[in-house]
Amino acid sequence: MTVSQNTLTLSNWLYHAVTAFIVALPLLALFLIGQRVAAPDLITGDFPGIPIASTPSPATIVLAGLMGFLPMAAMIYALVQMRGLFGRYRQGEILTAICALHIKGIGQGLVAGAALGVIANSLQIVILTWANPPGQRVLAIGIETDTIGFLLSGALMILIGRVMAEAARVADENRSFV
Amino acid sequence: MEIVVRLDVMLALRKMRSRDLAERVGITEQNISLLKSGKVKGIRFETLAKICEALECQPGDLLEAVQSDG
Numbered sequence: 435m436t437v438s439q440n441t442l443t444l445s446n447w448l449y450h451a452v453t454a455f456i457v458a459l460p461l462l463a464l465f466l467i468g469q470r471v472a473a474p475d476l477i478t479g480d481f482p483g484i485p486i487a488s489t490p491s492p493a494t495i496v497l498a499g500l501m502g503f504l505p506m507a508a509m510i511y512a513l514v515q516m517r518g519l520f521g522r523y524r525q526g527e528i529l530t531a532i533c534a535l536h537i538k539g540i541g542q543g544l545v546a547g548a549a550l551g552v553i554a555n556s557l558q559i560v561i562l563t564w565a566n567p568p569g570q571r572v573l574a575i576g577i578e579t580d581t582i583g584f585l586l587s588g589a590l591m592i593l594i595g596r597v598m599a600e601a602a603r604v605a606d607e608n609r610s611f612v
Numbered sequence: 613m614e615i616v617v618r619l620d621v622m623l624a625l626r627k628m629r630s631r632d633l634a635e636r637v638g639i640t641e642q643n644i645s646l647l648k649s650g651k652v653k654g655i656r657f658e659t660l661a662k663i664c665e666a667l668e669c670q671p672g673d674l675l676e677a678v679q680s681d682g
Binding site: 607610611612 | 639643646647652653654655656659
């Protein structure tokens with residue numbers, strides 16, 4: 435199957451961009467945690483409306499920050515799947531079962547990231563308000579528009595992955611026709 | 613019942629080489645080889661028509677239905 439040069443070029447570009455993003459994302463998270471350890475006042479802006487009574491200790495900030503790695507791990511999984519997909523695309527391999535698996539993996543990563551994001555956010559709020567006086571500790575569970583967007587995008591990718599698996603099967607069968 | 617490809621017989625009758633047929637039909641020699649050995653799931657009407665034209669024969673001269681062993 436012939437693949438246009440534009441597709442190959444774009445895939446190659448995206449492959450390198452995603453690779454850089456996989457490396458940069460955890461580093462950025464570590465930087466943000468470090469920044470908040472140095473300037474704890476920034477945390478109030480991260481959680482608007484949440485009554486954080488006292489300035490959190492560095493250990494509390496690090497712990498809350500590490501919670502953020504839960505959804506990030508899922509997102510990195512999705513990015514690794516994307517990297518794999520673009521890696522196949524840039525080699526001209528577009529309609530195969532492995533590509534379909536990668537697409538499904540991206541969707542699973544996005545869905546898991548959205549779900550873990552809700553959990554992580556709730557845990558972060560509990561951790562940051564733990565030092566509050568009794569009665570002022572907060573457990574907040576909220577679903578934002580972004581979360582719904584990620585869930586829907588993830589579900590869509592899972593569905594497209596399944597359809598692509600079927601398309602790959604048909605393409606494979608077609609290849610065995612002379 | 614299974615379909616057996618008799619392409620090798622027609623090639624021999626027409627004294628034509630696989631490479632020449634592949635060139636005239638516009639498919640690879642490897643595909644001709646696969647076709648001869650019956651290792652394909654199917655043949656497109658377009659390919660069949662070109663082979664028939666090149667070998668000056670009918671589809672029935674190339675394909676035969678035989679009783680399978682099982």
